[in-house]
Amino acid sequence: MLTDSQVRAAKPKDKAFKLTDGGGLYLQVTPSGGKHWRWRYEIEGKEKTYTIGSYPNVRLPDARSERDEARKVLQAGRDPAKEKKLLRAIGSVDPAQTFIATARNWFAQRKDLWTERHAADVWRSLERDVLPSVGHMPINDLTPPIVLTVLKEIEARGAVESAHRTRQRMSDILVHAIACGYGTADPAAIVAPALRPVVRGRQPAITDLDEACAMIRKTENEDAHPVTLLALRLLYLTAVRPGELRYAMWDEFEDLNGPEPLWRIPAIRMKKKREHLGSGPINLLN
Incomplete structure (x- = not known):
């Protein structure tokens, strides 16, 4: 582990050299006398170098602190050097x-x-x-x-x-x-x-009226809750979306006992945000 006095006393040589601190942190001393903090790390099997800053603007405790923060980024699966560069770029972007x-x-x-x-x-x-x-x-x-x-x-x-x-x-x-x-x-x-293609399963539909009536009769014979059966009957008559049926309120229905009963579904419950009107008697069971 380095000490601040060792960092301060380091003198340049003919070739650049390193003073190692620990955990991959080292001080690189250049022939011109520059002292630069670097951190060596590995990501995706490749060795990389993270530049921290230069001494004395960045003191030894500060260099260790930034190394520790960069290590957290690495542990999260991100490249610390790329992230630092990106954060610098963000500082100059609107x-x-x-x-x-x-x-x-x-x-x-x-x-x-x-x-x-x-x-x-x-x-x-x-x-x-x-x-x-x-x-x-x-x-x-x-x-x-x-x-x-x-x-x-x-x-x-x-x-x-x-x-x-x-x-x-x-x-x-x-x-x-x-x-x-x-x-x-x-x-x-x-x-x-x-991207992988979306593989959709078959979504068969009954398009024959006789088959539809047979399906309805079969459903009517199921041992279901009376409210469920009533809801299904309304669904047969209106073909609305299940959510529109489930949240129907009594005040949406008009003239139920008259010749032209009307169900006015509010726009807020419709997919297209437009009010939907359904009226007129119909009987699929006969």
């Missing part, structure tokens, strides 16, 4: 032009077009899978390999369809930056062919 700032602006302009639940799902997916990795990056520093790395991590947990949705959202955000005048490219569009 904060509004980072990926997270662009994502927030993009989301704010679209969330009113979505249901509250869908909007929450979109932002939650970005917070979980994208922002921790690239949120702090300047939007124009994202490259296809960086984007693909983010998406492959989603794929690795078996969420192939989520990886494709996330790629589309990243692409939308990057295009938003281009439209705003500071984005230059959409690397998320480029990586689409590198």
